[in-house]
C-alpha cells in the first residue's frame with residue numbers, strides 16, 4: 001500500500017495552557033451506567049446520592065448498658081440486642097429499664113441510655129452512679145440525615161468512604177459515569193521487557209510508568225502492547241482497538257522510524273494538537289478518530305518516546321482528556337511559592353519535577369531519577385520563576 005507523504009513539521013506549536021484546554025474540551029463525559037457498590041469504586045457519580053432513609057433509621061443505643069425511662073432507680077424488664085425488632089418490649093414507662101446493646105433500637109418512651117460501667121443492679125433494681133441527662137447515648141433517628149437529603153453531589157469520585165455511606169443509606173448500586181477504556185501501545189524496536197539493557201537496546205520504562213498511573217486516573221486499561229516500528233502493525237492495532245483512548249509512546253517525531261503522524265494522515269484523523277510549546281515533550285499529539293461509542297468518539301494521544309517527555313504529554317493531554325471523559329471536574333489550579341529560582345525556557349513552558357518547593361536534579365527529557373522522588377510538577381512559564389514567586393503545580397504521577 002502506498003505510504004502517505006512524510007509529515008511536514010508544524011511551524012508554530014500550540015501554547016501549553018491552550019493545549020491542555022484543547023484536550024479537556026475535546027471530550028465529553030461517557031454515558032452513565034449503573035454499577036454495584038463494589039464496581040463503582042473510582043468512578044464519578046453521574047447522579048447525586050440522595051438518602052433513601054433517615055440515618056440512623058431508628059433511635060439507636062450508642063453504648064452497652066440500659067435504656068431507661070424517667071429518673072431512677074428503675075425496674076429491669078428485659079433485654080434488647082442489635083438487630084432485635086424490639087416489639088415485645090413495647091413502650092417504656094417512667095421507672096422502666098431494659099438491658100440494651102450498642103446498635104440496638106431504643107424502645108419508645110426511653111429517655112436515655114445508661115452505660116453499664118456507670119450502673120449497679122441489686123436484684124431487679126437498677127441504680128445510676130450519677131444523674132443521667134435526657135437523651136444521653138441515644139443516637140437520634142435522622143441525626144446524620146433525613147430521607148431525601150442530598151448526601152453527595154454528581155461529580156464526586158467514589159472512594160471507599162462514598163461506597164460505605166451509600167451502603168449505609170440503602171444503596172445496592174450507584175449511577176456513575178462509565179470509565180474510559182484505554183489501550184497503551186508502546187512503540188520501539190529498541191525496547192526490552194526484562195533484564196539489563198544490552199547491545200544498543202534499552203528497557204521499556206513507559207509501560208511500567210503509565211500502566212499504574214492510568215488506573216489512578218480513573219481509566220480501565222484494556223491492554224498494553226509492545227509494537228515494533230512497523231507502520232502496518234501500528235495501523236492494525238490502532239484501527240482494531242476497542243478503546244476510547246489509544247495512547248502511543250514514541251514515534252511522534254519525524255525520524256525514519258516515527259510512524260504516528262503517517263498513521264494519523266492515513267486514518268484521516270482530526271488532529272487537534274500537533275506539537276506543544278512545552279519542554280520536555282514538545283512533539284506530543286492529540287487526535288480524534290471516528291468511533292463507535294455514542295457521543296464519545298475515539299482519541300489517540302501520541303506521547304513522545306523520551307520518558308520525561310511522555311510524562312509531560314500525559315499531564316498536558318491525557319490527564320485532562322481522561323478527567324473529562326470520566327466525568328471528573330477540573331481541579332482548581334494549585335499554586336505554591338517556589339523555594340528557589342527555577343530557570344525558564346525563552347519561549348516555551350517547562351514542566352519541572354519538584355519535591356516540596358524545590359526543583360529536582362536529573363530531570364532531563366530522557367531521565368526519570370528526578371521524577372521518581374517528585375511529589376509535584378511545576379508549570380514554569382517562559383522566562384522562569386524567582387524564589388518566592390507563586391508557581392502552578394500539578395500532581396506527580398501516582
Ligand SMILES: Nc1nc2c(c(=O)[nH]1)N[C@H]1C(S)=C(S)[C@@H](COP(=O)(O)OP(=O)(O)OC[C@H]3O[C@@H](n4cnc5c(N)ncnc54)[C@H](O)[C@@H]3O)O[C@H]1N2
Nearest residue numbers: 188203204205206250251252253258283303304305306309
Ligand atoms: N531532528 C530532531 N530529532 C528529534 C527532535 C527534533 O525536534 N528534531 N525532537 C527530540 C525530542 S524533544 C523528542 S522527545 C524525541 C521524540 O521522539 P519520538 O516520540 O519519535 O520517540 P522515539 O524516537 O521513538 O524515542 C525517543 C527516545 O526515547 C526512547 N524511548 C522510546 N520509548 C521508550 C520507552 N518506552 N521507554 C524508555 N525509553 C524510550 C528512545 O529509545 C529514544 O531514545 O525526538 C527527539 N528527536
Ligand code: MOO
Nearest residue numbers: 280281282309365
Ligand atoms: O521535548 Mo523532548 O520531548 O525534549 O524530550
